[in-house]
Amino acid sequence: MKIWFDLSNSPHINMFHDMIRDLESRGHEILITCRPLANTIDLLKQKNLEHHVIGEHYGKNLYKKIFGYPIRVFQLKKFLKQKNIDLAVSQSSFHSPVVAKLLGIPSIYTNDNEHAMGNIPCFMFASLVLIPENLPVEKIVKKGGSRKRIRQYPGVKEGIYLWQKGAEIHAARKANPPDNKTIYVRPEPLTAQYYKGGLNFLDSTLEALQDKYSITILPRDKTQLEHYRQSKFSAIRVPEKPMHFDQIARECTLFIGAGGSMTRELAILGIPTISVYQDELLEVDKFLLEKGLMLHEPNIEPKKVQYFIESLENKDPDLQLMDKGRQAYDMFINEILKYSK
Structure with a gap:
């Protein structure tokens, strides 16, 4: 299976590094995209993770973010179109589930920040939404998520890695x-x-x-x-x-x-x-x-x-x-492997 991870911010590298290496050891091919935000690129280099920089970050200004959002969606779609991706996985990448939908592939999306506006299209288009057990499902449903596509994982996100x-x-x-x-x-x-x-x-x-x-x-x-x-x-x-x-x-x-x-x-x-x-x-x-x-x-x-x-x-x-983190890690891996052909 070929899995696309969009690591669009610094915390995503620590979160997914071990999971990516685990999936690679199981014979799956990984493709990583990122953008130049905070320490993201430096951390990818530090972890020796091969990556492709696609698009840019448009700062805090809301109007620039709205303008830049479809630009990066288009850039990612163009880059990935001939890559034969089987599954998209992301944490708080507001672009990934939308791009996956346009490419006709399934996506797994996770976020523990219920205040971010960028979650709305992700909750709507992701094939599966994973949230921590302390985040009420109702808050995700109110922002466009389907109750049938939401699953809660044990503990907190940081425990996963x-x-x-x-x-x-x-x-x-x-x-x-x-x-x-x-x-x-x-x-x-x-x-x-x-x-x-x-x-x-x-x-x-x-x-x-x-x-x-x-x-x-x-x-x-x-x-x-x-x-x-x-x-x-x-x-x-x-x-x-x-x-x-x-x-x-x-x-x-x-x-x-x-x-x-x-x-x-x-x-x-x-x-x-x-x-x-x-x-x-x-x-x-x-x-x-x-x-x-x-x-x-x-x-x-x-x-x-x-x-x-x-x-x-x-x-x-x-x-x-810590124990819940291990359970959550296993849950993430199992959900990903469900999409294996």
């Missing part, structure tokens, strides 16, 4: 405990259509803390890279290329995330995590907060960070979520 790493990372942290001074920060998703929160709102807190702690900013794009390389952040490390996730997870005393998958990744691994997301929380974030796996402090101040670090107790990975 972290279940194999949880115990290993925790053992490494126990063998070499973090130094209680290492903070990693992932800024806000400034180009995302769904994000309505503030920009650069962490600046004053980071300036106040940079001489007390070892702070690393994990920028989403060149705009954030340039912003945090200003002289006022001189004591903060801002790597130009994406860091390996395992290194972050092993070194991190505290993770501060302004939304997105990385915040949830660190939280379910039992690493102290504060979400500073300033927009309406997703159902999956509410679930993690209820389980006590992270805090939510949208207007965090330096004193709060210092107090939190001083009172830290290293947690074990949530083994239930």
